Amino acid sequence: MTPGKRAFDLLVALLLLPLLLPVIAAVAAAVLILDGRPVFYLSERMRSPSRGFTLVKFRTMTVDPARGGVTGGDKADQITRSGRWLRAVRLDELPQIWNVLRGDISLVGPRPPLRRYVEAAPALYAEVLACRPGLTGLATLRFHGHEARILARCRSAPETERVYLRRCVPRKARLDLIYRRNRSICLDIMILVQTFCAVLPGGRPKSS
Numbered sequence: 001m002t003p004g005k006r007a008f009d010l011l012v013a014l015l016l017l018p019l020l021l022p023v024i025a026a027v028a029a030a031v032l033i034l035d036g037r038p039v040f041y042l043s044e045r046m047r048s049p050s051r052g053f054t055l056v057k058f059r060t061m062t063v064d065p066a067r068g069g070v071t072g073g074d075k076a077d078q079i080t081r082s083g084r085w086l087r088a089v090r091l092d093e094l095p096q097i098w099n100v101l102r103g104d105i106s107l108v109g110p111r112p113p114l115r116r117y118v119e120a121a122p123a124l125y126a127e128v129l130a131c132r133p134g135l136t137g138l139a140t141l142r143f144h145g146h147e148a149r150i151l152a153r154c155r156s157a158p159e160t161e162r163v164y165l166r167r168c169v170p171r172k173a174r175l176d177l178i179y180r181r182n183r184s185i186c187l188d189i190m191i192l193v194q195t196f197c198a199v200l201p202g203g204r205p206k207s208s
Helices: 003-035 073-078 083-088 091-102 115-120 122-128 138-142 144-152 157-182 185-199
Strands: 040-046 052-058 106-108 134-136
Touching (some): 003 052, 003 083, 003 091, 052 091, 073 144, 083 091, 091 134, 115 157, 134 138, 134 185, 138 144, 138 185
């Protein structure tokens, strides 16, 4: 990450923090009341092919220590009462402002993958993770809604894994590499604005 991009991330994150903290507190209270503890979901993600970090999100699924991988149709009944709405408007992502402030992720970049997928496609992720992962990105805007529809048709964990690796990972990677070749502060601003517009009522629904 360049010093300019890091400075941009910190400036935007610090400006947003006073606005986000009351929303984060309200969502945390709602999750606690509706679905109980834990309020937050902690997941290891990769910021480089060899370096992981702990990503923080609001919990949107029932607690299952054995569960792993992306969410497909096989896990639809495990999404909590508040989880569907939080995912639809991406409020489950708000605690990741902490990851941005820590420097684990940028505001804009490829979504940070699970270790299992990096190990399954090491050459591909070596290219993708040459950019610092982000809270949102080109692939998030252009493909994640389609990805959610593809995975929703899967009826077992093995099928979800197979479909995700074969149909989703390569297509997201192509978009992430387009971002890598064209990255700039102006492009980051455009992606952030489009992300904000997409989650407003009437905007294009997304998932992550």
